[in-house]
Amino acid sequence: MDIEKTGLLEREEIPVKYKWDLESMYANNELWEKDFEKVKTLANEIEVYSGKTVESSKNLLDVLVLKDELYRLSYNVLVYARMRSDEDSRNSTYQALTDRAMGLAALVQEKTSFIVPEILSLDESEMEKYINEQKDLEVYRHFLDTILRKKEHVLSQREEALLAQMSEVSESPQNTFSMLNNADIKFPSIVDENGNEVEITHGNFIPFMESKDRRVRKDAYENLYHTYGNFKNTFASTLNGCVKKNIFYAKARNYNSSIEASLDENNIPVSVYDNLLNSINNNLDAMHKYISIRKRALGVDELHMYDIYTPIVKDTDIKVPYEKAQEVIIEGLHPLGENYLEVLKEGFNNRWIDVYENRGKRSGAYSFGTYDSKPFVLLNYHETLDNVFTIAHEMGHSIHSYFTRKNQPYIYGGYSIFLAEIASTTNEALLMDHMLKNAKDNSEKLYLLNHYLDQFKGTIYRQAMFAEFERDIHEYVENGGALTADYLCDSYKKLNEKYYGPDMVIDDEIAMEWARIPHFYYNYYVFQYATGFSSAISLSEKILKEGSEAVDRYIEFLSSGDSDYAINVLKRAGVDMTTSEPIDKALKLFGKLVDEMDKLI
Incomplete structure (x- = not known):
C-alpha cells in the first residue's frame, strides 16, 4: 500500500491486514456490554467483604482473587473502548463507550477502596501468619509487601473511597487535552x-x-x-488542571511533593531523577557541539528549530515501505535469538499492529493491550527511517508485555513504567548497530550516525529537558504560582536556549511546543525515556558482546513483570540506576559519536 501517494484516508478505506485485530478482544459491542454488566455484578459482590478482608486468611485470599478477576475484566472493557476510540476520535459511539468504561473503572476503584486500608491493619507478623495458613497467598507476597511499604500514605477507608470517586473527574484535564489535540484542532x-x-x-x-x-x-x-x-490559553488551562491534580493527590497522601508521590509508586528514589538532570546539565557541551556540526553540515548562516530533524546528508534518502521495514527489523534484532524473533514475527503476521494514519486517528504511536489480549501496537506509519525505529520501539514494548504475561500471574502481569522504555530502546540500539555495520558507504553511515545522534538528542537530552520543565512547573505551582500561557511559554523557551546552545536560533514558535506534548499529562513519565535509553545502551552492549548468556538474562528481565521492584529487576539484568553511571556512560558514548560525525562531515 503506497500510503505516501494515497494520502489521508478514512478508516474504512484502510485494508484489514494493516489494522489491529480488536475483534479478538470483543467480536462485537454486544459482547462488550455483557462484560460491562458482569463487572458491575462483581463490583457488588466484592463489596460484601468490606470490613471483613482480614478477618481470616481465607477471606484475604478470597478478596484478592476476586479483586484480580474484577480488575482484569474491567481493564478489558476500558482498553477495548479506548482503542476503538483511538481508531477514529470522531466516532461518537466509541467516545461514549470510553466514557462509560472510565465511569465503570471509577466504580471499581470505589468498590475496592476498602481493601488496602484493611490489609494495612495487619502488621508484618500477622501477614506472615496468614501466608503460612493459605499457601495460595504466597503468590501475593510481593504485592502485600508493597502495600505495607506505603502504609503511611494510605488513608482511611472513607477517604480512599472519596479519592476513588474523584478519579473520573481528575482525568478531565487530560481528556480535554486529548479531544482538543486529536479531534478538534x-x-x-x-x-x-x-x-x-x-x-x-x-x-x-x-x-x-x-x-x-x-x-x-x-x-x-x-x-x-x-x-x-x-489555543494557548486553553492548553495552559488543561495543563494547569493536570498539575494541580497531581499536587492534590500528593498532599492527600501525605507526600512532601508531587514528584516524591509519583516516583514512590514504583519505589524509585527522587535521587534517580536528580542524578539524571545533574548529569545532563553537566554534559550539555556535547549537545552544543552536535548542534554546531549540524549547522555546518547544512551550510546555513542560521540554524533554526525547524532544521533539527532533516537529514544532514543530502545525497542519501532512505525510504522504507512497511513490509521492508519488517524485514530490516527482523535482521537487526537477530542477536536476541530465535525465541525472541518468533514472537516478533507472530506480531507482524497476526495483526498486532494498526499501521497507517487515517482521519481522526490518534496521533503518535503506542503499545497497549491487556493481560488477556494481544499486545497491540498503534502506528501512524510513514516511510521514514524514524518510523522504522518506531516499529522496533513499540514492538519492544509489546514483546516485553508478551513475555511478562506468559511468565507471570495476573497480579504481576504488568511492569513498572520505570522499566517500560528499556525493552523498546534496546531494540532501537540493536537495530542501529546492525544498520551501521551494514552501511554501504560513508554517506549512508553518516546518515545513520546522524539518526543515532538524533535518538540520543531526542530520548536523553530532549526528554531530560521535558523532565526539567515538568519538575519546574510542578514546583512553581507547589510554591503558589499559576501556570499561565505566558509563564509556560517563557519557561519552555528558556530551557530550549539552555539545551540547544548558542548556535541554535530559538524561534518564538518553539515556545508553544509544550502545548502539543501529551506526556506532560502522564505525571513524571518522561524522565524514564532518558533512564530507559541509558539502561538500553548498557544492555544492548552486553547482548552484542556476551551473546547467549546476556540474552538469557535479558529474556529473564522481560519475563519478570512486577514480581519485584523495578530497581531490583534492572540490577539483575546488570544495570544499577541508583547511580549516575549508566547516564554518564550513555552521554560519553554520545560525545564519542559526535566526534566521529565531526570527522566524517
Missing part, C-alpha cells in the same frame, strides 16, 4: 516539495520536518505552532 495546508497542497496533520508533521526543502520545513513549523498559539 485543525492545521492549515502547505505546499509540499512537489507543489501539492497538503494539510498538516500530527502524522505528517515530522516527515515535513525531515524534508530537504527548507521552505517546506519552515512553513510546516510556523503553521503548526501558530495554530497551537491560537
Whole structure:
C-alpha cells in the first residue's frame, strides 16, 4: 500500500491486514456490554467483604482473587473502548463507550477502596501468619509487601473511597487535552516539495520536518505552532488542571511533593531523577557541539528549530515501505535469538499492529493491550527511517508485555513504567548497530550516525529537558504560582536556549511546543525515556558482546513483570540506576559519536 501517494484516508478505506485485530478482544459491542454488566455484578459482590478482608486468611485470599478477576475484566472493557476510540476520535459511539468504561473503572476503584486500608491493619507478623495458613497467598507476597511499604500514605477507608470517586473527574484535564489535540484542532495546508497542497496533520508533521526543502520545513513549523498559539490559553488551562491534580493527590497522601508521590509508586528514589538532570546539565557541551556540526553540515548562516530533524546528508534518502521495514527489523534484532524473533514475527503476521494514519486517528504511536489480549501496537506509519525505529520501539514494548504475561500471574502481569522504555530502546540500539555495520558507504553511515545522534538528542537530552520543565512547573505551582500561557511559554523557551546552545536560533514558535506534548499529562513519565535509553545502551552492549548468556538474562528481565521492584529487576539484568553511571556512560558514548560525525562531515 503506497500510503505516501494515497494520502489521508478514512478508516474504512484502510485494508484489514494493516489494522489491529480488536475483534479478538470483543467480536462485537454486544459482547462488550455483557462484560460491562458482569463487572458491575462483581463490583457488588466484592463489596460484601468490606470490613471483613482480614478477618481470616481465607477471606484475604478470597478478596484478592476476586479483586484480580474484577480488575482484569474491567481493564478489558476500558482498553477495548479506548482503542476503538483511538481508531477514529470522531466516532461518537466509541467516545461514549470510553466514557462509560472510565465511569465503570471509577466504580471499581470505589468498590475496592476498602481493601488496602484493611490489609494495612495487619502488621508484618500477622501477614506472615496468614501466608503460612493459605499457601495460595504466597503468590501475593510481593504485592502485600508493597502495600505495607506505603502504609503511611494510605488513608482511611472513607477517604480512599472519596479519592476513588474523584478519579473520573481528575482525568478531565487530560481528556480535554486529548479531544482538543486529536479531534478538534485543525492545521492549515502547505505546499509540499512537489507543489501539492497538503494539510498538516500530527502524522505528517515530522516527515515535513525531515524534508530537504527548507521552505517546506519552515512553513510546516510556523503553521503548526501558530495554530497551537491560537489555543494557548486553553492548553495552559488543561495543563494547569493536570498539575494541580497531581499536587492534590500528593498532599492527600501525605507526600512532601508531587514528584516524591509519583516516583514512590514504583519505589524509585527522587535521587534517580536528580542524578539524571545533574548529569545532563553537566554534559550539555556535547549537545552544543552536535548542534554546531549540524549547522555546518547544512551550510546555513542560521540554524533554526525547524532544521533539527532533516537529514544532514543530502545525497542519501532512505525510504522504507512497511513490509521492508519488517524485514530490516527482523535482521537487526537477530542477536536476541530465535525465541525472541518468533514472537516478533507472530506480531507482524497476526495483526498486532494498526499501521497507517487515517482521519481522526490518534496521533503518535503506542503499545497497549491487556493481560488477556494481544499486545497491540498503534502506528501512524510513514516511510521514514524514524518510523522504522518506531516499529522496533513499540514492538519492544509489546514483546516485553508478551513475555511478562506468559511468565507471570495476573497480579504481576504488568511492569513498572520505570522499566517500560528499556525493552523498546534496546531494540532501537540493536537495530542501529546492525544498520551501521551494514552501511554501504560513508554517506549512508553518516546518515545513520546522524539518526543515532538524533535518538540520543531526542530520548536523553530532549526528554531530560521535558523532565526539567515538568519538575519546574510542578514546583512553581507547589510554591503558589499559576501556570499561565505566558509563564509556560517563557519557561519552555528558556530551557530550549539552555539545551540547544548558542548556535541554535530559538524561534518564538518553539515556545508553544509544550502545548502539543501529551506526556506532560502522564505525571513524571518522561524522565524514564532518558533512564530507559541509558539502561538500553548498557544492555544492548552486553547482548552484542556476551551473546547467549546476556540474552538469557535479558529474556529473564522481560519475563519478570512486577514480581519485584523495578530497581531490583534492572540490577539483575546488570544495570544499577541508583547511580549516575549508566547516564554518564550513555552521554560519553554520545560525545564519542559526535566526534566521529565531526570527522566524517
